Amino acid sequence: MHGQRIRASYLNLTDVATTVHWHGMILPNAMDGVPYVTQAPVTKGERFLYEFAPGPPGTRWYHDHGMMLGALRGLFGMFIVDDPKEERADREFALVFHDVPDMASVRAAVKGVSTAPMTDPMGSLEMAEMRPNDRMGDEVSYLAHCINGGSYPHTQALRVAVGDRVRLRILNANLTQTRYIRLAGHRLTVTHADGNPLQKPVEVDVLRVGVAERYDAWFTVTKPGAWLLQGISSDPLVYEQAVVVRTAGMEGASPHGSAESLDGLDVLTYEKAAGGFVANAGAQPANVRKHFTLGGGEYGTSMWSIDGKQWPNTPKVEVHSGDRVVIAFTNKTDMEHPMHLHGHVFHIETINGRRLARPLAKDVALVPANGGTLSWRFDATSPPGRWLLHCHNEIHMMDGMMTEVDYAG
Ligand SMILES: [Cu+2]
Structure with missing residues (x-):
């Protein structure tokens, strides 16, 4: 509480x-x-x-x-x-999506020579950003895909009743991969991003959940049935990352599932969660502005960088208590980066130079690949200290894509 x-x-x-x-x-x-x-x-x-x-x-x-x-x-x-002031659901389920890495592929990925393929589904943002000459080498292969410690059909069913308003709390604890998550036969109403309430809930077919991200999504059970809630991927194994949602009496039924492609589906993006883009009104006031270029990831290297440097030699952000801080990223690499700031909630303000209609409160944000940009702002009102700022892709973090926000004095 x-x-x-x-x-x-x-x-x-x-x-x-x-x-x-x-x-x-x-x-x-x-x-x-x-x-x-x-x-x-x-x-x-x-x-x-x-x-x-x-x-x-x-x-x-x-x-x-x-x-x-x-x-x-x-x-x-x-x-x-738990927020005692919040609306209660009839049922609430906590779902941790995580995957068991093949350690040999982790070691190879750290060196940039892994052979594991990208597994994002057709129609995903990541596949759209792929260029013909993109060479992998940084991806990890996974031996098992789990929800709350099990793979389908050994995951525990989520029992619901007709009429229930159900709240799902979903976490992607994968080390390196974004997950696309869908409940067959249902739209999902997203109310929170990384635990922080959206200014306005949004309805989608599919959640896109980057590494370390969380979404709270609600649905209503309108009829008896059995449906799979699952990760959507180009890797058939990921289909084991599923749980059945079912009403009483449907224990023997084979559940409805989802296709492998995202074609025609409404996918949650930051833009959607924020109510779209607005005309850019120019730079908002800030006491501290910092621009970081994300680089590295060349095939066969162990380097992911910020402004060409690897932790601990990366440039730091110095703030004073009370500062309004804006951090802008330009991503020169061919992978997206889930950038995470410790000890603060920030607001995503712009993506690829366009301003969000409603700044999105989060603690990790995927910076788009291939020259993509993203900026966020936060107020330096947390307890003073050294707060890490890093890519939450475990390989990129280990290979140096990390810095810190330091409170002076
Ligand atoms: Cu990264």
């Missing part, structure tokens, strides 16, 4: 030194869980006590923050900060 404090004692019984990051939370910097930046990594047999008042309300999560090969995310989960 929002307003309560938590105490989480982290005891590390593995051989891998790591920390726990509370993704999407605004909290004291010392509790943010970044090794060597906000705390020493917790080694085998050691304990670390995290204590803070979770917030803001919404669908947040936690995960380990290794920043080195061997400490790939193995500890994670959804963290719901």
